Amino acid sequence: MTRHPRRTGLPDLVLAAGLGIVLSGCATAGEPEPQPSVDPPAASAASTSIADPLASVTAVVIRPQGLDLVDDGGTAVATLSYDDETVQIVEILSSVFGSDARVEEDPGACCEAGRVTDYVWDGFRVIDDHMGHFSDDAERNWIDDDGPDVHDMNVRVAADSAAVGEVAVIAGDGFAIGDDLDVLEGRVDHPGGPDWVQIPLETGPVLGAEVIDDTPNAYSVIVQVAGPGAEPQLVAPVNLGAHAI
Structure with missing residues (x-):
């Protein structure tokens, strides 16, 4: 005959409760009961994130010696000098325009023009x-110099559109x-002839004595x-009083 285990007649729940009472009674008198650990609530992303001020830029304003990056209220969020590192x-402009620039390399033509790198967005470029100088050998390769750019500021910018994307x-x-060029005054004669149009829109501080009569030796923003x-x-910066573009 199959033997069944003898049951005590107490429900399992009562046994478990009694065991808990016995174990709790074994604690050292006066010892504080351990408190359950509670992890602090995780900080929300909204409370820890820092807004990018460049995200508020709605316009790039070309000035004689730099760029003003302004928001919808006309406040300059940031200012870039043309002498800043390229x-x-x-x-910064990639963040403002929302896309990386396309890089175009011009090796130059000895000995008429040196090497140039253009960083291009649709409608805007940094030049x-x-x-440096071209080598004296038959290859006439361009050799970069470490010296500062003493002829102009570090970069020049050019825009052929009223906007880059939504900026x-x-x-x-x-x-x-x-906008209508015919209403603008102050056209400057260009050595290339009348088909070249150069009109200064804003001119910065005078840099020195005049080199060309009646034309300030200063950087300008021009329509060209x-x-x-x-x-x-x-185009900027252009010193119409020192040399032709």
Whole structure:
């Protein structure tokens, strides 16, 4: 005959409760009971994140010696000098425009023009002319120098559109590509002839004595049409009083 284990007649719940009472009674008298550990609530992403001020930029304003990055209320969120490091300028503009620049290299043409690197967005570019010289051998390769750019500021910018994506691009006086050039005054003669149009929109502080009569030796933002059939551009910094562009 199969033998069944003898049951005590107490429900399992009562046994478990009694065991708990016995164990709790074994604690040392006067010893504080351990408190359950509670993890602090995790900080929300909203409370720890820091807003990127560049995200509020709605316009890039081209000025004689730098760029003002302004918000919808016209407040300058940041200012870039054309003498800032090229990498810094390009990184900040990439954040503002929401895309990386396309890099275009021009090796130069000995001995008419040196090496140039352009950082290009649709409608806007940063132009970095490198200090250096061409080698004297038959290859005439360009050799970069470590010296500072003493001819102009570190970079030049050019805009051929009134906006890059949703970010407006304007001069300090509010002029944008597409506005009427015929109402602008102050055209400057260019050695290339009348088909070259150069009109200063804003001129910065005087840098020195005049080199060209009646033209300030100072950096300007200009509207330029570079020859027959060319489209207008906003260009800066340009010192019309020191040399032709």
